[in-house]
Amino acid sequence: MAATLSQNLLLAVPLAPLVGALVAGLAGKAVGRRGAHTVTILGVLISFICSAIVLKAVAMDGARFAGSIYEWAVVGGLKMEVGFLVDGLTAMMMCVVTFVSLMVHIYTIGYMEEDPGYQRFFSYISLFTFSMLMLVMSNNFLQLFFGWEAVGLVSYLLIGFWFKKPSATFANMKAFLVNRVGDFGFILGIGLIVAYAGTLDYAEAFAQAPQLAAMGFPGQDWMLITVICICLFIGAMGKSAQFPLHVWLPDSMEGPTPISALIHAATMVTAGIFMVARMSPLFELSDTALNFVLVIGSITALFMGFLGIIQNDIKRVVAYSTLSQLGYMTVALGVSAYSVAVFHLMTHAFFKALLFLAAGSVIIGMHHDQDIRNMGGLRKYMPITWITALLGSLALIGTPLFAGFYSKDSIIEAVHASQLPGAGFALFAVTAGVFVTAFYSFRMYFLVFHGEERFRHKPFPPEDDHAHDDHGHGHDATPHESPWVVTAPLLLLALPSVVIGFMTIGPMLYGDFFAGAIVVDAAKHPAMAELAEGFHGAAAMAMHAFTTAPFWLALAGVVTAWVFYLKAPQIPAALDRTLGPLRTVLENKYYMDWFNEHVLAAGARLVGTGLWKGGDVGLIDGAIVNGSAKAVGLFSGVLRRVQTGHLYWYALVMLLGIFGFMTWRLWPFFGGLAG
Secondary structure: OOOEOOHHHHHHHHHHHHHHHHHHHHOHHHHHHHHHHHHHHHHHHHHHHHHHHHHHHHHHHOOEEEEEEEEEEEEOOEEEEEEEEEOHHHHHHHHHHHHHHHHHHHHHHHHOOOOOOHHHHHHHHHHHHHHHHHHHHEOEHHHHHHHHHHHHHHHHHHHOOOOOOHHHHHHHHHHHHHHHHHHHHHHHHHHHHHHHHOOOEHHHHHHOHHHHHOOEOOOOOOEHHHHHHHHHHHHHHHHOOOOOOOOHHHHHHHOOHHHHHHHHHHOHHHHHHHHHHHOHHHHOOOHHHHHHHHHHHHHHHHHHHHHHHOOOEHHHHHHHHHHHHHHHHHHHHHOOOHHHHHHHHHHHHHHHHHHHHHHHHHHHHOOOOOEHHHOOOHHHOOHHHHHHHHHHHHHHOOOOOOHHHHHHHHHHHHHHHOOOOOHHHHHHHHHHHHHHHHHHHHHHHHHHHOOOOOOOOOOOOOOOOOOOOOOOOOOOOOOOOOOHHHHHHHHHHHHHHHHHHHHHHHHHHHOOOOOOOOOOOOOOOOHHHHHHHHOOOHHHHHHHHOOOHHHHHHHHHHHHHHHHHHHOOHHHHHHHHHOHHHHHHHHOHHHHHHHHHHHHHHHHHHHHHHHHHHHHHHHHHHHHHHHHHHHHHHHHHHHHHHOOOOHHHHHHHHHHHHHHHHHHHHHHHHHHHHO
C-alpha cells in the first residue's frame, strides 16, 4: 500500500510563497528592500524543500495524496472545495516551479537592485509562484481555474511592471486580452464537464469519461468528448501561446528579465501543457481532438522558429525559442506521448530559465542595450555568463547527453511512431525545426560572445541610449561580468540543463513514475509502446544519436550560423537583399498582429460602436428609457386636458360614455334587424 503524504507538508508548499508575497506587498516599506527579498526567498526556499521531500516520497515510496482540504460550498450536490492531488506529475511540477522560482528570486536581487519597485516586484513573483502551485496541485476543476486565472492576473501585473512605459502597458493588456480568448474556451470545457458529469472533481469526472465519450453534442453530429477536449485545449492555446493565440508572448518581453524567465520557463506557459497531460483520460477518447492538438503544435513549433531567425533583441530570440519549444511539447501531447511532453517541459524549464537569465546578465553587462548586433566578443569580459549560455544553447538544440536531447529526440521518435492523420506534417515540422532552432540559437550565441567587439561604436544605437536602463546604472563602454547573485543562479541552472535528462529519462518515460497520473490507450496510440521497445538506456540513446538525422540537422544549423555570422557575414546580407519580401513577412510576424488590430479589433470596435449607439443609446436609452418617459408625458398631457374640474364637462363625458356603451352593446341587435 502506498504511503500517504502529510497534509500539513503539502499546505506549506503553496502557503509559504503566499506569506512572503503578503509581507513584501503589504509591509514593503516597513521591512525594506532587504526584508522583502529575505522573506520571499525564504518562503520559496521552504516551498522548494517541502516539494523535494514530496518528490522523494512519491518517487521512492510510492506516496500519494488525493483529498479535500477545505469545503467551500455544496450546491445541489456539486462540491466546491480546495483539494490536492499529488502524484508523480504533480510532484515533478512542484519541484520544477519552486526551484526555478528560487533561482529567479535570488537573481532578482542583482537585476532589480536599483529599481524603485523592488519590494513590489518580489511580492509579485512570490504571488506568481503561489498561483502556479495551486494550479498544479489541484484535484478539481474549480481550483484549477482559480490557479489558471491567478497566474494570468499576476502575469499582467509583471509584464506591465514598468507601467510608465507605454510599450509595457500595451504588452500587458495584449497578454490579458489574448488569454481571455483562450480562457473563454477553457471555462466552456469545464462547464460541459460539470453539466454532463455533474462534478468538479477530477477522479469523478475521469471515471465517467467512457459515458461522456458515448454521448453526442446536442443538436450536432459532434461527439461530446471531442467538444470538451477542444474547448479545454483552446484554454491551453492561450496560456501556452499556441498559434494563433501566441501573439502575446513575444511582447511580454517588456517586463523585467527575471519575470521573462519565470513566465517562459516554469510557470505560466507550461500550465497548458500540464493541464492537457492531467486531462489525458479525456483526450485519449477523442482522436479528433488529439489531431487538432497535433496540427496546432506543429504549426507553432516550425513557424515560430522561423521568426526567431530575424530577431535582434536578445530577449526576443529566446522568447521565440520558447514558442517553438512549446509547440514541440504540444506535438507530443497530440500523439499521446504525454509523459514525453512533460519530460520536455521539465528539461526545457531548466535550460530556458538559464538562457533567459544569461540574456539578462548580458543586458546588465551591456548597460541595458539588448541589440545583439551591438555586442560581440563578450566571452572574455563575461566568462561565467558565456559558459552557462553555451551550455543552455547546447541543451536547447538537443546535443547528445544534454537534457534537451533526451526530451526532444523522444518527441521526434514519438511523432514518427504515431498513426494520426496529422503525423506526417508534424514529423516534417519537428524535424525541420531542429535545424531552425540550432541556427537561430547559435546566431545569437556567436553574435553576442564571439567575433568583432561592436559595443564600442554600436552600429545600431538605440533611439534613446537610456531606453532600457530602468535601473539607473552608470554607463561605461566596456562590458563587465555580473555580480554573484546573478551568476550563482546561472551556475545552479546549468547543472540540471546538462544532466537532468540523462538521470530521469528511464523512470519518467519508461518506468512507473507517472503511473496513475497519465493514461494512454496503447492499442489506439502506440507511440510510447514503440519508444519503450527501442530504448536501451540513456547512454546508448546518446551514442545512437550521432547516426540520426536530427543530430546532423542540428550540427548543420550550428555550422551555418558560424559561417554566416563569423566567417562570411556578407552571405546573410546578400540573402536579406534577395529574400526581402520574405524577410518583410517575418518582420511583420506573418501579419498576425496587423490582422488582430485591423480586422478583429476593428470589427470588435465596429460591433461595439453599433451596440453602443444602436442598442444602448438608440434602443435602451432612446426608445425604452427616454421613449417611455415621453409616452408618459404625452399621455399625461392628454389627461390634463380631459381633467378640467368643471361639473358640466364630467356630466357630458358620462353621458357620451353611456351612449357609446349602449351603442356598442345594441349594435349586434340593430344589425340583425337590418339583415
